Amino acid sequence: MSSRSSISSNGTSVPSFVQRLDLEALASLATQAREGHLACVVEEVPKFGAFNVVYFLKFSDGVRWVARIPIAPWSEALSKRMSLDRVSLDFIGTNTTIPVPKIIDCQTTEDNALGRPYTLTTFLPGTQLAKLWFDPTWFTDQHRATVFQSLATLMSQLSAHEFPSIGQLNFDETHGVHFIGPFYPSSDSISDGETSPESICGPYQSTHVCLLSKIARQVDAAQGTTVISELHLLRTFAGMLPDPALDGAPFFLSHPDFGYQNILVDAEGNVTGIIDWDDAVVGPRQSAFARYPSWITRDWDPLMYTYRDSSQGGDAGDLSREAQEEDSPETLARFREEYLAAFTRLDPRHAELTRYSHLAEALEIAIQLPFTRADILSKFTEYVYSGNDDEEMDYMSFNSLSRRLSLGSWLRDTVGEDKLVKGGKYI
Template identity: 25%
Template sequence: MPAPPARDGLGWDDGGLYVKPIWTREPSLVDIENLCRKELRIDTGDTCAVSFRAEGAFNKLYLIEMNQGKSLLRVSLPVHPHNKTRGEVTTLRFLRDRTDVPVPEVIAFDDSSDNLIGFEWILMEMMPGVSVYKRWRTLTMFQKVALVQRVAELQTQISLKSFSKIGTLKSSDHFDYDVGRGPFRSSYDYLMSYIEIIIKDYMTAIVEAEDEEDKEDAEAALALARRLASLLPKIFPSLQCPPERTVIWHDDLSLQNILVDEQGNITAVVDWECVSATPLWVATKAPKFLEGPSREKEPVRQDYADEDSEQPSAPDGAEDELDNEGKDELYWIHLMEYETTQLRKFYHASMCHLRPGWEVQVSESSLKADFLGAVVRCGDGFHLRRIDQWVDLIEKGECPRLMDVLEEGLAVL
């Protein structure tokens, strides 16, 4: 894929499967301290300790410790100057004002790089709790059900606050393309813009291919993208009047992005960085932490091997390290699949109770959601043959679920 243009502090690594943003210079801890002292009005003699906390695809997170408490400063790369930072701030403030979703208060922000640290930043409240990912194995199933119930309640609140346009699907790294970035009036416009980006990507990849295999892969993906473009108007009308109803949808609501207290109660929902208003049919999906393969039978712990003591373990303090309690990792994978299968059912039942007509909305949205899934996977270059197979079946008037085709490899009749 072509590398986007560089900006001050931002470079691109195109040496792997994907083009990834990289920091060409590190934010200065001294400059961050000076910025925070100014914004938080901390006197020179008072404590203002800055330490690195975490890093995401586009940002670095710093912990600010003061006499009066703690805050977080998120410093962002200029992948989508002004818009991404301002969009996140607007989303957080909207949720705090209009819903009960526990999100951090924005203390101050700058959506330009013309400041003390030379990057866009958001200074926000530090929310209590730890990620439910770290506590998941210690929670009872009753506590997990209660958490899913609360997520359904919060999602219902969000979905009742609607808009009439669709935001950009992702913070685009295709700055030079002559394609629309939204806001979009209809799902058709929204998805056509996405597919146009994919087509342009693969056309460039064909020209720049280093060998015949890379060229053939790009040609296959390009052909599929064009098939999806042809299928688009059969699923989504090109004219939408009145405009579609849209809602805020957190498409990365993973266990890492939900904070809980010791009892498993939700204390915060974080990482709203690239969240936008999406068509209502997108928001009929289960949250990300409930996605995954189905497993109806609960795994029996004794049926699994003990953990190999000679197997290398994660480094001490590793972010994703969990206690396997002496059992092989496969047991925990199967247990998670079983639990999420049951919790998905409970989430759906909760939404049906909270939102009359929800079951009909989900049923009517399934093909649209699958089409979006096919477009996303086409852009990533994965499962091309099976997505082609799924398109064949749709064009024949059948309606298999995309995940069934991807997992089972259904034969085209």
């Protein structure tokens, strides 16, 4: 759900940032961290993530490591973020069999031979699922079923680790225990120039309070009638849709970007790695272990969903490769049913949470990324009011609701909770 950028907040491009890195110093640091001090070679062509430059390192005995170097200039906020991310990754690696990178060395300051913060981790085998999902020579019903079953099996393990509040996982070194602390600046905000390590909000003991608090902070800072109207409507959905029975503890650790670019698989589709846990938080169960993988919920983020069918004009040859690599809404709905079936076999008690988890995800995206908000609100309005017994509600649209909000003549009570919850179901 994070925005992606290849330019740091001080205007430095990624290529110029890379040119200044001393790869010999990086290799030397890896050699010092490795038992036996084996010689190490750094592959000169890195991979670029949203917030990190990634290098692959190979030792003389064939062992491979990964070096992740933040792009943003060092700040106390960056140091805090790296420390929190390490806590989450160490917790998962210690308490589950989810294949995540093991942290070998993590330096959160510039006081080292590289002159930059960095993290050295083990290398995970496998191929990014994003490279295989639309490959007709690999993508089969059996491979897809294996991916879903393997992924659901791994993620369901997080249900065994309950926490009392919503926030960020932290560790008390004095007493040797984990605890839930407040939210701190995210990688996105640090990339945008945030340098303060001070906490932002939380922790929360309620899903509704957490969601409404995040919206309220945006309302306070909002300018313009349209933006304010969107936020009021978003607040209505956030206040009504989540199931009251799921409002309180327990809460669970969740992956912040559960996309197929972060899933590694073998030739048969077995998951060999789940990477990029930066910005992991503890939150509601329907947004954590029970959620759908985000690449099969693409249609619930309409602005970012690039699928086009023949009825929308043009043909496949006119579309970019990216636009072609989208599953249709009908296909995505079928994939969600398949994943739900796989999860139900593992955890029938929580399966109903999975069924509606794509709605919770869309709600969180709309809160976090304002540019997606109008389209997601339109999708929610269609979902909530379509098929309502009240004929007047059938004709309600996002635009009409927004307009009535801006005129100050629309209140939550004029619709009522029973009409906001389609078929008596919650997310």
